[in-house]
Amino acid sequence: MNTKLILSIAKSLLLARWRQTLVAAIGVTFSIAMFITLLSFMTGLNAMLDGLIVNRLPHVRLYNEVKPRVQQPINTSVEYKQYYNFVRSVKATNIRQELYNSGAIIQAVQKDDRILGLAPRLTTQVFFNEGTIDVTGMINGIDVEAESQLFHFSDYMVGGDAQDLKTVSSSIVLGKPLAANLNVEIGDVVQITTANGERFPLRVVGYFQSGIQDFDKLQSYTSIATVQKLLGKPGNYITDINIKLKDIAEAPAVAKEYRQLFNTDAEDIQTANSQFETGNFIRTLISYTVGITLLIVAGFGIYNILNMMIYEKMDSIAILKATGFSGKDVKRIFLSIAISIGFFGGMVGLLLGFVLSVIIDQIPFITEALPTITTFPINYDPTFYFIGSSFSLITTYMAGWFPARKASKVDPVIIIRGK
Numbered sequence: 517m518n519t520k521l522i523l524s525i526a527k528s529l530l531l532a533r534w535r536q537t538l539v540a541a542i543g544v545t546f547s548i549a550m551f552i553t554l555l556s557f558m559t560g561l562n563a564m565l566d567g568l569i570v571n572r573l574p575h576v577r578l579y580n581e582v583k584p585r586v587q588q589p590i591n592t593s594v595e596y597k598q599y600y601n602f603v604r605s606v607k608a609t610n611i612r613q614e615l616y617n618s619g620a621i622i623q624a625v626q627k628d629d630r631i632l633g634l635a636p637r638l639t640t641q642v643f644f645n646e647g648t649i650d651v652t653g654m655i656n657g658i659d660v661e662a663e664s665q666l667f668h669f670s671d672y673m674v675g676g677d678a679q680d681l682k683t684v685s686s687s688i689v690l691g692k693p694l695a696a697n698l699n700v701e702i703g704d705v706v707q708i709t710t711a712n713g714e715r716f717p718l719r720v721v722g723y724f725q726s727g728i729q730d731f732d733k734l735q736s737y738t739s740i741a742t743v744q745k746l747l748g749k750p751g752n753y754i755t756d757i758n759i760k761l762k763d764i765a766e767a768p769a770v771a772k773e774y775r776q777l778f779n780t781d782a783e784d785i786q787t788a789n790s791q792f793e794t795g796n797f798i799r800t801l802i803s804y805t806v807g808i809t810l811l812i813v814a815g816f817g818i819y820n821i822l823n824m825m826i827y828e829k830m831d832s833i834a835i836l837k838a839t840g841f842s843g844k845d846v847k848r849i850f851l852s853i854a855i856s857i858g859f860f861g862g863m864v865g866l867l868l869g870f871v872l873s874v875i876i877d878q879i880p881f882i883t884e885a886l887p888t889i890t891t892f893p894i895n896y897d898p899t900f901y902f903i904g905s906s907f908s909l910i911t912t913y914m915a916g917w918f919p920a921r922k923a924s925k926v927d928p929v930i931i932i933r934g935k
Contacts, residue, residue, distance in 0.1 A: 522845060525836070526852040536824070537853075541861035543813075544912065548865025548904045551807030553872040555900045558803040560893035572667050572726060573785055574635075574758030575767040578621065578774060580613055581781045618754040621778050630761055630770060635662035637756040638743045645707040645715070646698050653694060655708070655736050657743030666760045669724075669737075676702050676722025681739050688718040688742075691732030692725045710746050718742070807904075812911060819915040843924035850923050854916020855909060862908030866901050 531537075615621060618636070625634055638657035643650040660681050663669035670678045674692055681687055688706065690698070700706055705717045718738065725732055744753050761767055767784035775782040836846060877894040 522848050526849045540857045544861030545865040547810035548862050548908050549868040550810050551904050552869025555803045556873045556894050558799055560895040564893040575761040575764050575785045576759040576771045577783045578757040579781050613755055614753050619752055632760040632762045633666045635659055635666055635758045636754045638740050639755050643709040654734050657740035658737055672726050674723050674725045680721035684721050686718050687721040689722040689724050689737040691735045692723040693733045695723055716746055847920040847924040850920035851916050854912045858908045858912025862905050
């Protein structure tokens with residue numbers, strides 16, 4: 517049968533029941549729009565959380581972990597060699613916190629083609645002296661340029677300039693909550709006491725705020741040379757090397773390789789943040805599930821409308837079949853109706869979803885805890901629009917297939933004789 521004629525008949529049936537058709541199309545439009553908006557917002561939220569946590573963390577971290585020795589003296593004894601020896605309450609002793617031969621390690625890592633960059637770091641615990649009270653904190657000696665380039669350190673400065681750590685002698689950047697606890701401002705001098713009991717004055721040149729309150733209450737930053745001076749250590753004393761890879765998926769393999777090559781501890785980002793990645797996956801899964809559920813509900817609406825249309829158009833279907841239309845032709849007519857509703861409703865839904873996403877993206881989201889975020893996060897990934905349009909067509913096709921199959925089996929003789 518002529519395809520143009522079939523489409524013309526489908527159009528006539530659509531317009532004859534235009535109110536029901538409009539309701540079905542609105543159902544598809546709403547479902548697609550909510551699917552796009554919800555998924556764009558949730559994945560944008562995940563990307564924001566990645567920026568707050570994952571982008572601030574190294575893909576591979578080289579360090580020496582303080583831990584008891586695996587090989588205890590009793591295990592080297594010939595007398596007890598054949599026994600299983602259980603030693604309780606083993607204490608760590610003679611563990612080097614610094615990386616041995618750190619300069620050679622840095623040179624070797626920089627030559628690796630898989631490496632985007634690295635940032636050495638020196639971390640130690642200190643006490644901030646506030647009158648007669650000592651406030652516990654951590655001080656991180658960093659290379660400001662490397663930290664800003666690889667881990668966005670400058671982006672989280674909410675006061676002062678990160679480059680002052682290089683130009684101002686004996687300077688420090690405090691976490692903003694820590695500065696509030698110490699009641700100091702930029703330009704003030706804070707007194708710190710090291711674990712060795714040495715006391716030093718440092719000038720505050722800025723505030724830092726990552727968005728993680730508990731983290732910012734403890735952390736402070738200065739240059740590597742300043743921390744080496746505080747601890748009385750030589751210029752090659754480094755406790756951490758933070759590495760950024762070109763491909764984050766290679767982190768576990770690179771960490772394993774470096775652990776063996778440099779005889780040090782190496783932690784990859786996937787291992788360190790497995791719970792965070794699980795949370796991201798669950799949030800995204802919930803978004804897809806809700807969106808697909810909306811599409812299925814819209815499909816049931818189309819199914820009911822087409823069923824009612826077939827019931828009301830039994831005479832027309834009988835006449836079509838009596839005048840030479842086959843069951844396949846009738847089936848194609850009603851499938852064309854369903855797919856038309858899905859196509860036009862889906863296209864409007866995609867446009868509406870994009871508009872809603874743009875509106876949300878412009879809504880101010882200003883909070884002191886997240887200084888780098890100014891509006892609600894939205895992800896405009898074209899994949900979402902492709903999935904939405906595909907599902908709208910698939911869902912409406914499946915919703916129209918069963919009524920169309922029912923219509924194709926109508927016996928015109930029985931219908932006409934009944935009339």
